[in-house]
Structure formats: structure tokens, C-alpha cells
Amino acid sequence: MSTRGRYRNGLESRRRILIGAAQSFGRRGFAGATLRQIAAEVGVAHGSLVQHFGSKDELLLAVLRLWDEDLTDSLPELHGVAFLRGLGDLVRGHAERRPYIELFLTISVEASDPSHPAHDYIRARATRVRERVVAELKVAASSGDVLTSDEYELECAARELLALMNGLEMQWLLDPDVDLGGIFQPYLNQWLYRLGPMSMSPAS
Amino acid sequence: MSTRGRYRNGLESRRRILIGAAQSFGRRGFAGATLRQIAAEVGVAHGSLVQHFGSKDELLLAVLRLWDEDLTDSLPELHGVAFLRGLGDLVRGHAERRPYIELFLTISVEASDPSHPAHDYIRARATRVRERVVAELKVAASSGDVLTSDEYELECAARELLALMNGLEMQWLLDPDVDLGGIFQPYLNQWLYRLGPMSMSPAS
DNA sequence: GTCTATAAGAAGATAGAC
DNA sequence: GTCTATCTTCTTATAGAC
Numbered sequence: 241m242s243t244r245g246r247y248r249n250g251l252e253s254r255r256r257i258l259i260g261a262a263q264s265f266g267r268r269g270f271a272g273a274t275l276r277q278i279a280a281e282v283g284v285a286h287g288s289l290v291q292h293f294g295s296k297d298e299l300l301l302a303v304l305r306l307w308d309e310d311l312t313d314s315l316p317e318l319h320g321v322a323f324l325r326g327l328g329d330l331v332r333g334h335a336e337r338r339p340y341i342e343l344f345l346t347i348s349v350e351a352s353d354p355s356h357p358a359h360d361y362i363r364a365r366a367t368r369v370r371e372r373v374v375a376e377l378k379v380a381a382s383s384g385d386v387l388t389s390d391e392y393e394l395e396c397a398a399r400e401l402l403a404l405m406n407g408l409e410m411q412w413l414l415d416p417d418v419d420l421g422g423i424f425q426p427y428l429n430q431w432l433y434r435l436g437p438m439s440m441s442p443a444s
Numbered sequence: 445m446s447t448r449g450r451y452r453n454g455l456e457s458r459r460r461i462l463i464g465a466a467q468s469f470g471r472r473g474f475a476g477a478t479l480r481q482i483a484a485e486v487g488v489a490h491g492s493l494v495q496h497f498g499s500k501d502e503l504l505l506a507v508l509r510l511w512d513e514d515l516t517d518s519l520p521e522l523h524g525v526a527f528l529r530g531l532g533d534l535v536r537g538h539a540e541r542r543p544y545i546e547l548f549l550t551i552s553v554e555a556s557d558p559s560h561p562a563h564d565y566i567r568a569r570a571t572r573v574r575e576r577v578v579a580e581l582k583v584a585a586s587s588g589d590v591l592t593s594d595e596y597e598l599e600c601a602a603r604e605l606l607a608l609m610n611g612l613e614m615q616w617l618l619d620p621d622v623d624l625g626g627i628f629q630p631y632l633n634q635w636l637y638r639l640g641p642m643s644m645s646p647a648s
Numbered sequence: 649g650t651c652t653a654t655a656a657g658a659a660g661a662t663a664g665a666c
Numbered sequence: 667g668t669c670t671a672t673c674t675t676c677t678t679a680t681a682g683a684c
Contacts, residue, residue: 250649267557272475275678285651290679292649342556349553352546352617353471366618396627399615403627406614407607413556414570423600423607434634454667479660489669494661496667 254292256282261289262303266342269350270300270357297357304347304361307340320379321386321432328428331405332421341409348406373398377435386435401431458496460486465493466507470546473554474504474561501561508551508565511544524583525590525636532632535609536625545613552610577602581639590639605635 260282264273275296279286293299314333316326334341351362377394380386388394404427412418464486468477479500483490497503518537520530538545555566581598584590592598608631616622 253649269473269475269554271473272554274676276676286678287652287680288650296678346553346556348618349550349614350473350476352550363618366615396630399612399622399627400608400631403611403615404604404608405611407609407611408603410553410610410614411570411603411607414552414567418603423603426600427604430634430638457667478658480658490660491662491670492668500660 250292253284253288257284257289257292257299258303258306261299262307262343263339265300265303266339266346269346270296271350275299300347300357301361303343304358304365307343308365311340311344320376320383321436323376324373324380324432325428327401327405328421328425331408331424334409335412335420338413338416342413345406345409345413370395370398370402373401380435384437385432387437388435397431397435401428457488457492461488461493461496461503462507462510465503466511466547467543469504469507470543470550473550474500475554479503504551504561505565507547508562508569511547512569515544515548524580524587525640527580528577528584528636529632531605531609532625532629535612535628538613539616539624542617542620546617549610549613549617574599574602574606577605584639588641591641592639601635601639605632 257278261273261278264278264281267273275289276286279289289299293302314330316323316330318326347358348362348366350356351358353359356362374391374394377386377397378389381389381394386394405424408418408420408424412420461482465477465482468482468485471477479493480490483493493503497506518534520527520534522530551562552566552570554560555562557563560566578595578598581590581601582593585593585598590598609628612622612624612627616624
């Protein structure tokens with residue numbers, strides 16, 4: 241009983257720290273955010289952050305792992321061309337999840353530096369995300385919705401789609417008035433049309 | 445004579461500081477870079493940086509203004525569809541200018557935060573770049589190479605193109621093996637084809 | 649598990665010698 | 667114009683009370 245109560249408080253604290261840290265890292269970047277300022281926003285002592293996570297580096301990685309899971313869970317449970325079409329909804333959904341986009345774009349760009357604490361994690365994540373898209377393209381190819389099965393062509397198609405998505409999100413971070421879904425959807429239609437059999441009419 | 449000599453030394457110092465600072469800000473971000481470390485790399489005392497530029501904030505802005513000019517000068521002196529086609533060469537050229545791309549992508553993403561010292565500058569820059577593309581699209585429209593003249597449609601087209609460019613550059617920062625030009629060129633062809641009269645054959 | 653207090657170092661910026 | 671030395675503040679991380 242008392243053990244469970246204490247444990248639950250610790251978990252609850254941990255969860256609140258992770259949320260506050262994610263927002264701080266997203267807004268100010270890893271170097272720009274400080275443990276004291278995160279602790280102040282969350283409402284705990286700064287010592288507690290180190291107590292829970294060991295170091296600032298480890299806190300960042302814990303934050304990335306948690307939010308990465310959240311985003312992965314929000315992916316549509318679809319496959320092949322249905323999954324790819326679902327990306328339109330996904331990007332529209334991103335407009336309601338600014339802190340997530342802020343975190344992953346900010347950290348992804350700064351983690352290009354090999355000495356960044358999240359460098360390895362972010363590189364692996366980029367590969368994982370791209371391979372998921374390639375995998376769905378292959379499913380779509382096997383059902384005839386995508387014409388080519390050439391590995392390199394599919395990888396380039398995935399890179400192009402993800403580049404557009406991230407580039408648009410960059411513009412939207414700088415100016416929240418940008419219509420994320422309104423620009424992405426027509427591109428997505430065109431992208432699917434180009435990959436698919438010509439008989440498929442492009443959605444308006 | 446002696447006046448000119450002293451002045452030239454000052455300018456030379458200033459120039460070397462700007463180069464070192466640009467690389468540091470690009471690699472480690474604004475908060476991650478330190479005046480001491482920049483000074484050490486350039487080979488001057490850290491006091492000299494403040495002497496020249498007044499503050500770290502001002503140093504960043506001086507760096508952005510200088511490199512922005514360099515990039516603007518490297519734009520093709522072409523207009524309309526010729527300018528737009530020239531963007532393929534421009535992006536291929538970016539592969540040889542990693543520090544420039546590193547600087548502007550890193551700072552652009554962190555400057556989404558309104559409290560970032562380069563927030564206003566980066567927002568204005570993004571608008572300026574986009575408006576240049578829209579202007580060339582209008583020229584292309586007036587010569588019949590682009591079908592629509594609708595302001596909003598052209599702005600969306602420009603946003604899409606720039607998003608893809610920046611998103612690809614992001615991937616390339618994380619993995620320099622990415623073939624920047626090889627992925628951008630086919631997209632550019634498709635983009636021009638889609639905007640232009642259907643009679644125009646898409647370049648391979 | 650959370651707090652306060654503190655250690656040890658690094659940051660940006662200033663002052664004054666040369 | 668450039669340097670060294672210093673001021674003040676803030677950083678991450680640790681230690682120990684409760």
C-alpha cells in the first residue's frame with residue numbers, strides 16, 4: 241500500500257518532468273534549455289531532475305523515447321496505399337501537436353552535429369521512419385497501387401515525401417498561420433498519382 | 445599608411461571571426477556555441493569578439509547578414525522559368541557549401557522561438573526568399589510557362605518547393621551521403637510540369 | 649522521493665595594460 | 667586593435683537533511 245503510493249508519486253513526478261522537459265527542449269533546444277528552468281516550470285526542485293534521470297543528456301533521451309512512442313502510436317493502423325493516403329490526416333493532426341513537432345524538428349537539426357547527445361538516436365529514428373514508408377510502398381507495389389518495386393526508387397520517393405513534410409513543418413513553426421494540411425494534401429495526391437498506374441485519377 | 449594598415453588588420457580580424465562564428469553557430473547552434481570557443485578556433489582573444497560586435501546576439505546577426513549576402517550573390521541571374529530551372533544547379537551547388545546550409549537550417553529552426561535573437565531576421569528572410577520565388581513564378585506566368593496567376597496558388601507552389609529543398613537539406617545534414625541534387629532534380633521537373641501547360645514535356 | 653545547500657566550473661561582458 | 671585579468675551570473679551535478 242504505502243510502497244505503491246510512494247511509487248505512484250515518483251512515476252507521476254517523472255511524467256510531469258518529461259512533459260516540461262520536452263516543451264523546453266523543443267522551444268529552446270538542448271543547449272538553450274536548463275535543468276533549473278525546466279524544474280521551475282514543472283514545479284519541482286532542480287535536484288530532482290538529476291535524481292530521476294542521472295544527467296541532462298539522459299533526460300533528453302528519455303524525452304525523445306517517450307514522445308517517439310506517442311507519435312508512433314498515433315500512426316494509422318493501415319497498410320499499403322491506405323497507409324500512404326492516411327498520411328494526409330496524419331499531417332493535419334500534426335497541426336494540433338505543435339510541441340511534438342517543435343521537439344523533433346529542433347532536436348533533429350541540432351543532432352546533425354556528431355557530438356550532440358541525441359545524434360545516434362535521431363539518425364536511427366530517421367532511418368526507421370523512412371524504412372516504414374518504404375515498407376508501405378512495397379506493400380502498395382505488391383497490390384499494384386505503386387508501379388515500381390525498385391528499392392532505390394522507393395527510397396527516393398520516401399525521402400521526397402518526408403522532406404516535404406518536414407520542410408512544411410519548419411515553415412509552420414516559424415509561422416503558425418501556414419496551412420499545413422492544405423499544402424500537404426495536394427502534394428500527397430500528386431505523389432501517389434506519379435507513383436501509381438496512370439489509369440488512377442489524381443484526387444482533386 | 446599606418447592608419448590604413450591598422451584598419452586593414454581590423455577588417456581582416458573581423459572577417460576571420462565571422463567565418464569561425466558562422467561555422468560554430470551552424471554546428472552547435474546559438475546557445476551551444478560560446479564566444480571563448482569561437483575565439484580559440486579563430487585564434488584571437490575572446491574579449492576581441494565583444495570588442496568588434498558588442499555582444500553574442502550582435503555577432504550572430506552580423507554572421508547571418510554576411511552569409512545571407514553570399515548566398516544571394518550566388519543566385520542565378522535569370523528570370524522566369526529559366527530561374528526556376530536554375531534551382532536544380534543551385535541545390536547541387538549547396539552540396540559544396542555545407543557550412544552555409546548548416547548555419548541557416550540550424551538557426552532557422554531554433555529561431556521559431558520568438559525569444560531567439562534571430563527570430564525577426566529569420567522570419568523576414570523566409571518571407572523574402574519565398575517572395576522571390578513567387579515573383580519568378582509570376583514572370584513565368586506572364587510568358588505562358590506557368591498557367592496560373594493566382595496569388596495564393598503561386599504562394600503554395602513556392603512553399604512546397606522550398607519545403608522540399610529544406611527538408612532534403614535536413615536529411616543531407618544528418619547523412620551527407622544523401623544525393624541532394626539527384627532527388628531534387630526529378631521533383632523540380634515534375635513541379636514545373638505540373639505548373640506549366642500540359643503540352644510541355646517533363647524533362648527526364 | 650523530494651528538498652535545500654553547495655561545489656566546481658563555464659558563461660557573457662567589462663576594464664585597463666600595451 | 668588586441669590582449670589578459672576580472673566581475674557577475676548561471677550552469678550541471680553532488681551531498682545530505684527531512
